[in-house]
Amino acid sequence: MARACILYCWFIVCFALSSSARDVLEDDLYLVGTSIALSNAPNSTTASFDPREATIASVQHALFHQGVSCRTIVQSFLDRIEAYDKQGPYLNAVITTNPNALTYADELDQKLAESGFVPGALHCVPTILKDNYDTFDMPTTGGSLSLKGAQPAVDASAVQRIRAAGAVIIAKANLHEFAISGLTISSVLGQTKNPYDLTRTPGGSSGGTGASVAASFAVMGTGTDTVNSIRSPTSANSLVGIRPTRGLVSRDGIVPLSYTQDAIGPLARTVFDAATLLGVMAGYNPGDNVSALGVGQYQDYASYALQGARNLSLFQGLRVGVVDILVNQTESDPEVYQVNKVFNATLATLNQAGATILHVTDPTLDITHLSAVFDVQIYEFRTELDNYLQNYNGTVPANSLDEIVSQNLYEKGDAYTGAFMRNATVPLNNETNPEYFTRRSGIDGLRTQLALRFAEQNLDVMFYPHQSRLVVPIGSPTQSGRNGLVAALTGLPAIGVPGGFSEPTDTAPIGVPVGVEFMGRPFTEARLVEIAAAFERLTRARRAPLSTWEIV
Ligand SMILES: *[C@@H]1O[C@H](CO)[C@@H](O)[C@H](O)[C@H]1NC(C)=O
Ligand SMILES: *[C@@H]1O[C@H](CO)[C@@H](O)[C@H](O)[C@H]1NC(C)=O
Ligand SMILES: *[C@@H]1O[C@H](CO)[C@@H](O)[C@H](O)[C@H]1NC(C)=O
Ligand SMILES: *[C@@H]1O[C@H](CO)[C@@H](O)[C@H](O)[C@H]1NC(C)=O
Ligand SMILES: *[C@@H]1O[C@H](CO)[C@@H](O)[C@H](O)[C@H]1NC(C)=O
Ligand SMILES: *[C@@H]1O[C@H](CO)[C@@H](O)[C@H](O)[C@H]1NC(C)=O
Ligand SMILES: *[C@@H]1O[C@H](CO)[C@@H](O)[C@H](O)[C@H]1NC(C)=O
Ligand SMILES: *[C@@H]1O[C@H](CO)[C@@H](O)[C@H](O)[C@H]1NC(C)=O
Numbered sequence: 001m002a003r004a005c006i007l008y009c010w011f012i013v014c015f016a017l018s019s020s021a022r023d024v025l026e027d028d029l030y031l032v033g034t035s036i037a038l039s040n041a042p043n044s045t046t047a048s049f050d051p052r053e054a055t056i057a058s059v060q061h062a063l064f065h066q067g068v069s070c071r072t073i074v075q076s077f078l079d080r081i082e083a084y085d086k087q088g089p090y091l092n093a094v095i096t097t098n099p100n101a102l103t104y105a106d107e108l109d110q111k112l113a114e115s116g117f118v119p120g121a122l123h124c125v126p127t128i129l130k131d132n133y134d135t136f137d138m139p140t141t142g143g144s145l146s147l148k149g150a151q152p153a154v155d156a157s158a159v160q161r162i163r164a165a166g167a168v169i170i171a172k173a174n175l176h177e178f179a180i181s182g183l184t185i186s187s188v189l190g191q192t193k194n195p196y197d198l199t200r201t202p203g204g205s206s207g208g209t210g211a212s213v214a215a216s217f218a219v220m221g222t223g224t225d226t227v228n229s230i231r232s233p234t235s236a237n238s239l240v241g242i243r244p245t246r247g248l249v250s251r252d253g254i255v256p257l258s259y260t261q262d263a264i265g266p267l268a269r270t271v272f273d274a275a276t277l278l279g280v281m282a283g284y285n286p287g288d289n290v291s292a293l294g295v296g297q298y299q300d301y302a303s304y305a306l307q308g309a310r311n312l313s314l315f316q317g318l319r320v321g322v323v324d325i326l327v328n329q330t331e332s333d334p335e336v337y338q339v340n341k342v343f344n345a346t347l348a349t350l351n352q353a354g355a356t357i358l359h360v361t362d363p364t365l366d367i368t369h370l371s372a373v374f375d376v377q378i379y380e381f382r383t384e385l386d387n388y389l390q391n392y393n394g395t396v397p398a399n400s401l402d403e404i405v406s407q408n409l410y411e412k413g414d415a416y417t418g419a420f421m422r423n424a425t426v427p428l429n430n431e432t433n434p435e436y437f438t439r440r441s442g443i444d445g446l447r448t449q450l451a452l453r454f455a456e457q458n459l460d461v462m463f464y465p466h467q468s469r470l471v472v473p474i475g476s477p478t479q480s481g482r483n484g485l486v487a488a489l490t491g492l493p494a495i496g497v498p499g500g501f502s503e504p505t506d507t508a509p510i511g512v513p514v515g516v517e518f519m520g521r522p523f524t525e526a527r528l529v530e531i532a533a534a535f536e537r538l539t540r541a542r543r544a545p546l547s548t549w550e551i552v
Contacts, residue, residue, distance in 0.1 A: 050551065051076040052216045053544050056125050056273050059219060063112070063124055070112070070124040074105040074168050077126040081171060081217045083552035091548070093192045093202070093211040095131045096138050096172045104168050120166030121276055121302070128212045128221040131172040131188075132179055132255035133159050133264075136394075142255040143175045143186030145409040146398050153394040156253025157285040158222070158264060165280045170218050174208030177410055178385075179224055179257050180417045182232050182479030183472075184208060187412045191474055194236055195545035196501075197508035203236030203471050204479060205229040206267065210237040213267050215548040220268035220277050226257045226377060228466070228484030230265050234496035235515025236471035238542050240274040240532065241267040243484070244282065245523045246491030247294040252287025256384035258377040259290075260443065261488045269542060271497065271533040272309070275301035278525065299526040308533030315353035315534065319460045321360045321453070322347065326367070326464035326483040335469040336481075338502035342514040343465045346499045346539065350463075353538055358457050364449070370485050374443050379436040381424040401425055416478055447490045454521055461531060462519040466496050470512045487519050494519040495528045498541035509546050 049059075049068050062068035078101060085094045098104075108124050111117050129135065132142045134152035141147045155163065163169065174189045176182060184192040184207025192207045194200040195215045202211040206223030210233025213221045223230035225243045234241030242265045249264050256262055266277035279301045284291045308314060331337045351357055364370075382401045389399050398404045405425050411418035423429060430436070453459070469481040487494040495518050501511030518535075520528045536542070 047072060049073050049076045051080060052549070052551070053269060054216065054219055055270055056122065056219060056276055059125055060123060070105040070108040070168070071102055073124055074101050074126055074170065077170055077216070077218055079552045080215065080548065084215060084548045085217065089193065089195065089198055089547040091193050091195055091211050091215060092189060093174055093208040093215070094128075094171045094217065095141065095143070095174050095189050095208070098138055098169055098171055100137055101168055101170050108166065108168070120164065121280060122162065123166035125167045125220065126170040126218045127162060127167040128171045128173050128209055128218040129159065129169060130175050130206050130209050130221070130223050132175060132224055133172075133222060134253035135159055135169065135172065137169075138172050140172070140255065141188050142179070143177045143188050144404070145187040146404040146407055147396065148188060150396040151394050152253070152392070154253070157250050157283065157287065158281045159253065161280050161283060162222075162277070171212070173206070173212050173221060176205035176207065176229075177412075177414065177417045178255065178421070179205040179226060179229055180420050181205065181414060182228060182482065183414060183476070184233070185412060185414045187410050190412065193474070194471060194512075195547045196237070196510065197505075197512050198547060199507045200471050200473050200512065201236070201476070201479065203232035203234075203467075207233045207236070209233060209267050210239060213237065213239055213269060214545055216544070220266060220273050222264065222277075222281070223267050224254055224262060224264045225484065225488065226261045227375070227488045228479070228482040230263075230267060231466050231484050231494060231496040231515070231517060232471075232479060232482055234267055235466035235517075236513055238498045238501075238513035238515075239267050239269060239496070240271050240498070240536070241265065241496045242274050242278050242525065243487055243494045244278060244525055245294070245297070245493040247290045247292065248297060248493070248523065248525065249278075249281045249294070250283055250285035250288040250291035252285045252291075256388050258380045259384055260376050260380060260440065263488070271529060271536045272302060272305040274495075275305040275529040275533070278529075294523075297523040301526055301529045304526040304530040305533040308530035309537045312353060312534055312538060314530065315350065315355045318355040318531070319358060319458055320350055320355045321358045321457055321459040321462045323360045323365060323462050323464045323486070325363055325365050326468065326486075328468035328481060333469065338470055338512070339465050339468060339514050342500035342502070343516060346516050349539055350535075358459065360453050360457070360459075360462060362449075362453055365486055367483060367485050370446075370489060374439050374446060374489050375485070376436060376439050376443070378420070378424055378429050379431055379433060379439070382429070383431055443489050450486070450490050450492060451521070461528065464517055465499065466515045466517045470502055470514070483517065492519055492522060493525050493528055495532045497532050497535055499539070500541050501543065510543055
């Protein structure tokens with residue numbers, strides 16, 4: 001009786017779409033990235049669950065149609081963390097596993113057995129959070145020993161929304177210290193490795209989330225992005241990640257870096273899952289006044305993902321603007337050549353599908369130039385972090401950036417981060433410095449400049465490789481060649497999707513992932529998701545890493 005009702009509710013809630021959309025969900029999206037896993041599909045009579053490459057749909061199919069318990073599902077992901085994070089390939093991506101994860105799973109199993117219960121969009125979906133998202137049930141360190149043991153009393157509002165949708169927060173992931181750089185080294189945990197090539201970084205700063213989602217430690221996860229930090233691990237781990245338009249998702253309860261440039265968003269293995277998580281996270285909260293800009297803009301992104309996946313004719317006449325300056329021409333460097341080869345192949349695919357490839361030939365969009373002239377992180381970091389620490393509800397071991405810098409607990413093997421933090425304490429670097437105002441008004445100009453570039457050629461999207469070289473090896477001083485700053489400064493939305501892989505090598509048995517990025521006009525996430533889902537369907541470029549492929 002209860003089971004019948006559950007199935008009924010599931011159809012009402014989750015499949016309240018046209019029947020053809022439902023077919024796509026079951027026949028196609030469920031299978032995206034899971035073609036290998038399928039041969040090991042869970043045997044319903046034994047009610048086990050294979051978490052590898054699992055999606056929201058496959059988790060919920062197991063729960064609602066195969067009688068697998070949420071406890072079994074959550075345990076299967078915990079087992080993978082246990083098997084691969086601090087032994088074997090030793091990805092070193094997880095700072096804290098949630099001691100309550102199985103208790104939450106049991107609660108969800110219980111609720112599902114109650115008649116009349118309507119499961120949320122993320123019911124029992126194991127989710128990992130970057131460890132700069134406040135959580136009431138786990139510490140939030142920002143990756144820094146200076147915040148070790150910091151325990152917020154309340155969740156960030158995005159985390160509240162994720163839990164309310166039924167997700168199980170399974171763990172907190174490593175990040176580059178305070179999200180300042182792109183290598184994913186922190187004083188709390190050290191270096192996270194890339195599961196596709198254990199000698200390379202996973203990108204960053206949300207690299208712990210990226211490696212974890214790639215390795216199926218969770219179905220999906222969250223990141224923060226001040227310059228590149230969602231899209232860089234997205235690119236380096238064959239994932240989908242969304243940097244939303246400034247204001248779409250409230251940043252309250254997130255360890256801050258920059259008032260102007262910070263954004264938060266999802267990472268997942270499929271466009272549908274990333275879109276679903278974005279829809280859950282989007283929302284206003286007065287704790288972040290910028291989030292007022294998003295009111296009235298929210299859409300059902302998941303339904304646009306379905307629509308895109310079933311409509312490859314959307315490429316007919318789609319106007320795609322390649323941003324030329326974001327492609328490195330020095331192809332004598334093999335790290336560049338490999339990226340260009342993949343990027344060119346995606347252009348050929350788009351072209352074949354009917355897209356019109358145009359070129360944005362604006363040399364001022366050069367990243368080195370934009371960074372030197374417009375980036376405002378150094379002026380905002382101290383004010384923002386001090387606000388966060390001084391309005392803390394809970395227990396936090398430091399009250400200001402000055403205190404953190406004087407304690408000197410923050411720096412491990414990464415000269416850039418320490419220099420940035422010390423620089424941010426220099427009194428001149430503050431929000432009343434005239435240079436800060438010059439940069440803020442420069443950013444306004446840049447936003448108009450981008451709008452013009454879209455308008456001049458009537459572009460639907462701009463397109464470029466996220467990183468113009470392969471993600472850097474462990475030990476490199478910085479994560480060079482990334483193109484995320486254009487969207488980060490202007491607040492435009494961008495979605496990263498798998499483009500392909502470099503040639504295999506001894507350390508990268510299936511090659512290193514290469515990600516491509518679509519950028520749109522403000523608040524066009526629905527359109528971006530639709531295009532990305534069609535692109536995903538067309539290219540099917542996502543592959544799981546071999547280093548964590550064995551069943552545990
Ligand atoms: C599923 O498990 C049952 C019981 O262990 C077994 O009899 C059956 O052959 C299995 N089916 C498949 C497809 O493996
Ligand atoms: C801190 O959080 C607790 C737990 O949610 C809440 O009861 C309390 O009102 C909050 N305190 C402040 C000062 O916001
Ligand atoms: C928004 O909040 C910031 C602090 O985070 C503050 O500096 C700014 O004045 C606020 N703006 C408005 C319009 O309230
Ligand atoms: C597919 O996309 C094209 C172009 O965006 C649109 O004109 C058409 O209506 C779409 N078809 C369906 C079935 O949604
Ligand atoms: C990619 O295409 C561009 C433009 O056609 C060409 O100049 C470049 O050499 C190509 N690179 C690779 C690696 O195929
Ligand atoms: C720190 O400031 C010095 C002096 O202005 C500058 O040369 C250096 O590039 C800055 N480094 C960082 C990471 O901000
Ligand atoms: C902020 O920087 C300006 C220089 O631009 C300086 O005059 C002022 O004293 C600084 N304010 C603080 C609080 O350090
Ligand atoms: C392009 O690649 C070359 C060779 O690796 C490198 O020296 C150069 O800095 C790169 N340019 C950009 C803008 O990243």
